[in-house]
Amino acid sequence: MSTDAEHTAEGAPTELAIEFCGEWFHPSRTAPFSIGRDADLVIDTNPYLHRRLLVVEAERDLWWLANTGRSISVALATADGAYQAMLGPGTRVPLVFPELIVMFTAGAYTYEFTIRNSAARFTGRGPGPVADDDTDGGTTIGAVPLTLSQKQLLIALCEPTLRGGMMGSSQVPSSAAAAQRLGWPLTTFNRKLDNVCDKFDREGVQGLRAGGGKLATNRRARLVEHAILSRLVTAADLPLLDETTPAER
Known part of the structure; x- marks a missing residue:
């Protein structure tokens, strides 16, 4: 040092x-x-x-x-x-x-x-x-309207960081782990993940698409960074993980 x-x-x-x-x-x-x-x-x-x-x-x-x-x-x-x-x-x-x-x-x-x-x-x-x-x-990115299930997806991905108080490091959940946390089929989670990434990409959030317009392989990590830094989700939102949204699935 x-x-x-x-x-x-x-x-x-x-x-x-x-x-x-x-x-x-x-x-x-x-x-x-x-x-x-x-x-x-x-x-x-x-x-x-x-x-x-x-x-x-x-x-x-x-x-x-x-x-x-x-x-x-x-x-x-x-x-x-x-x-x-x-x-x-x-x-x-x-x-x-x-x-x-x-x-x-x-x-x-x-x-x-x-x-x-x-x-x-x-x-x-x-x-x-x-x-x-x-x-x-x-x-400066304005507030992006999210459905309850879209916000739940973000909270599930950010949960380790939110519970850790943003101190040091946290592991980004896999799609399978986040889907299981929400009680969703993996296909439902992936479809909603695509929709959320498309929504933020249209609003100018960088890093969600790779070359050729394809969704980036590290999009989950980029979503966590954006959601935490822009305060789209906070620790106060964690109880939303236990709400169900059957109509949106």
């Missing part, structure tokens, strides 16, 4: 701080701070996670977050979910918000941590500033 980076489990962060599993990490302005499987901040030993997925560094009076991975896209959102962006491999974004939640998926696991910047220049609500040209950009 870099000697220029400090971390502590107590005390308030100074300027830029990263919170992961209750620990605070404070990147230095004099050296890049890496995040990944073998980095300054070790997220996990998951072999599907890049050794160094993300790098935080200071440049031209701004803090920047760069995706230095090869295949993992990273979801970013403000704490209220009003601003969202997808940070693809080889891109970066300036850290201009006081608080930013970061989520990404590697293999079967989704990870989450928070970046807090006391020197942030953008403090108002709204769509946020235009990102640097080499990013995937950000968007």
Whole structure:
């Protein structure tokens, strides 16, 4: 671990701080701070996670977050979910918000941590500033109307994260496991999953389709990221898993 980076489990962060599993990490302005499987901040030993997925560094009076991975896209959102962006491999974004939640998926696991910047220049609500040209950009996505069964599907996929309090990592349920949790046939779950992905894709949610317009293989993980970051589902919604919707099946 870099000697220029400090971390502590107590005390308030100074300027830029990263919170992961209750620990605070404070990147230095004099050296890049890496995040990944073998980095300054070790997220996990998951072999599907890049050794160094993300790098935080200071440049031209701004803090920047760069995706230095090869295949993992990273979801970013403000704490209220009003601003969202997808940070693809080889891109970066300036850290201009006081608080930013970061989520990404590697293999079967989704990870989450928070970046807090006391020197942030953008403090108002709204769509946020235009990102640097080499990013995937950000968007403000309005509320998407969902049927009860569509919301139940999202809650079932997000349940491990919601029950874990968004701390550290959680496993994304398989389609079979989520269908069983809801008491639905797998064919019903897959049909509804297709419909939900189509609905969000039409609203501009990135990462749900692969090349050629086909649905992405990691769409369940992307749905979890979007639903959590945009606060479409919260822990208060968990009781909905026990409601039945026979008319919609």
